[in-house]
Amino acid sequence: MPPALLSRLSTDKLSLVRVSEVWRFPVKSMLGQPQDHALLEPGGVLGDRGYAVVDRSDGKVASAKNPRKWRALLSCRAELVDEPSAGEPPPPARITLPDGTMVTSDDADVDAVLSRFLGRDVALATTAPQGATFEETWPNIDGMAPAEFIDSTRARVDDDESVSDLALGLAAPPGSFFDLAAVHLVTTSTLATLRSLEPASTFAVARFRPNFVIETDDDGFLENQWVGATVRLGADASVNVMMPTMRCVMTTLAQGDLPEDRGVLRAAAGHNRVEISGLGHWACVGAYAGVVTTGIISTGDSVEV
Numbered sequence: 001m002p003p004a005l006l007s008r009l010s011t012d013k014l015s016l017v018r019v020s021e022v023w024r025f026p027v028k029s030m031l032g033q034p035q036d037h038a039l040l041e042p043g044g045v046l047g048d049r050g051y052a053v054v055d056r057s058d059g060k061v062a063s064a065k066n067p068r069k070w071r072a073l074l075s076c077r078a079e080l081v082d083e084p085s086a087g088e089p090p091p092p093a094r095i096t097l098p099d100g101t102m103v104t105s106d107d108a109d110v111d112a113v114l115s116r117f118l119g120r121d122v123a124l125a126t127t128a129p130q131g132a133t134f135e136e137t138w139p140n141i142d143g144m145a146p147a148e149f150i151d152s153t154r155a156r157v158d159d160d161e162s163v164s165d166l167a168l169g170l171a172a173p174p175g176s177f178f179d180l181a182a183v184h185l186v187t188t189s190t191l192a193t194l195r196s197l198e199p200a201s202t203f204a205v206a207r208f209r210p211n212f213v214i215e216t217d218d219d220g221f222l223e224n225q226w227v228g229a230t231v232r233l234g235a236d237a238s239v240n241v242m243m244p245t246m247r248c249v250m251t252t253l254a255q256g257d258l259p260e261d262r263g264v265l266r267a268a269a270g271h272n273r274v275e276i277s278g279l280g281h282w283a284c285v286g287a288y289a290g291v292v293t294t295g296i297i298s299t300g301d302s303v304e305v
Contacts, residue, residue: 019233019301020188021205021213026093027078027124028052028177029064031256032209037298039086040237042291043173044182045211047080050090051105052128052177053114056121059129061168061177064250066135068158072118074255090126127175132168134179137161139249139262143269146280171242171290183239185212185231186286187222190272194285197271201263207251208285214303221272223287232304236295244274244284251285 025032028049039046053062053073062070075098082091093105095114103113111123138150139161153164172178186208194203205213212233216222226241233239247268254260269283276282 017215017217017303019212019297019299019303020215021210022297022299023205023209023211023213024048024080025078025209026050026080026090027073027076027095029062029070029073029250030076030078030095031074031206032077033079035299037296038211039084039296040183040233040239040291040294041086042294043176044178044291046086047084047090048211049177050080050084051078051093051124051126053118053122054125054129056123059132060165061128061132061134062118062122063134063136063179064253065179065248066137066163067249067253068137069120069135070118071253074250074253076117093124128168128177130174133165134168136164136166137249138164139252139265141262141265141269141283143273143281144248144265144283145246146282149280171288181242181288181290183212183289183291184208184210184245184286185214185223185239185289186210186245187214187216187218189216189218189220189222190285193220194267194271198263198267201261201267202258203264203267204258206256206258207264208245208247209250210286212297221274221284224272224274224284226287226305229305230292231289232302233297234295234301236293237297238292239289240292242288242290243276244272244282245286245288246276246282247285 022035022038064070064074077096078093080091096102103110115122150162154162155165156163169176169178171181191203251264252262268285272284273281274284
């Protein structure tokens, strides 16, 4: 790593405060659970994205990144009924639909309930099919992604917006349901910077679905400077920052108490368009990381870079 960057990272270490939030999302694209603590395993936060909905018609993993098909997933809330155990299958997930209906992953009719709600023939799975793909819609927002990437991955066009068919989990363990990498973190400095630049939009943590929110008294898009660095979270766990997190249409969708707001993605494209090595320039918020050492991470834990 260049000496100048190492010097800056050493300075930044002094301004990092703590892990302020820990999140787990038991079912891909559904609302998740804030946690007091989580076990970071080689495959990511234990229990995170342990389940996903799979479309029986084409085998694709359902993702709200294609909101025309799967927007309704973000109106569902998922929680694990028990704490997961390392080396064991995930415990059952309890899914609450927007009308209050509850169904658990081990219920005999779970697939039927979800199929009726989503209007498609689906199955709830715990392992991604080999060669799994998902669909991503590219809203017409200047600068959110390289035109060359969109053109080269386009599967079709819906309502004047391109839809790509993308491989799942290129930097994650086989069989997992992560879009790209197993760990995602974001700093409060990044969210605060976006709020100050675009006060009309709400840059809530829930829009960005991180595993860890890092509280810092610094300013700016701090994570961009961490690429290639190791971040220690608590006493034992650490991750290696791989790249800034490229943002998608999901950040703009209504979820929980948050309204639909494309200004969120326009802000990232306008103020934090970052070059990803070999992939061009992308609208980014947060960072993707891989696991270096495992351990329990709790809210309030110290953070070092």
